Amino acid sequence: MTTNTFDFIGGDKGQWKVISINTVCGLPIETVQYLDILPHLTNTGNKGVWTLTGFTSNVRYAEKDEREKLIAVQSDLGRPLATYAALIPIRKTESWWTMAQDERRKIFEAKSHHTETGLKYLPAIARRLYHCRDIGQPFDFLTWFEYAPEDSVKFEELVKSLRETEEWKYVDREMDIRLIKS
């Protein structure tokens, strides 16, 4: 484990207060009151009720022009105005993972327009993608978003439109955890 690995700890304390936990599909996770996020290396045993671990990594699908567009408009995490957050852990089906990279990219972008759609919501929504498929976790990704309360409607619109895409036919477990800075 390296410094790009983080623990998302659901329990009775943390920087984020849980507003809601919804099961979009698949098995639910236990309800908790707070979420704490700690670098895995500095977490000396705080496991809470549950802990989800993920690491940041290089891009898999974004092409050069998309990466440049993202870098040009994206905002950082931790903005004081971004008092709302969402943690959306996602697992994809075996049929997704048995496809070749170019087949997945086709579904992800050419058919589902994931990046093209997402870009319209930047810089209002700050985002970070954590991977966890290969480290024995119950999800493949932990997706994290921060935004101002006035951008909540926009965020709901984005999540709804992504869930209607072909890419989401390959999602077999998804939780939607909404938070407010505590």
Ligand code: HEM
């Ligand atoms: C805020 C606007 C968003 C933008 C700009 C965006 C952009 C991206 C990009 C560029 C990637 C590919 C990274 C790579 O090349 O490896 C990605 C992956 C991903 N995003 Fe988003 N996204 C956004 C919102 C969302 C939302 C709201 C969700 C969940 C509801 C989500 C879930 C995911 C997942 C699960 C992946 C990993 C897909 C895979 O590797 O199979 N994204 N996103």
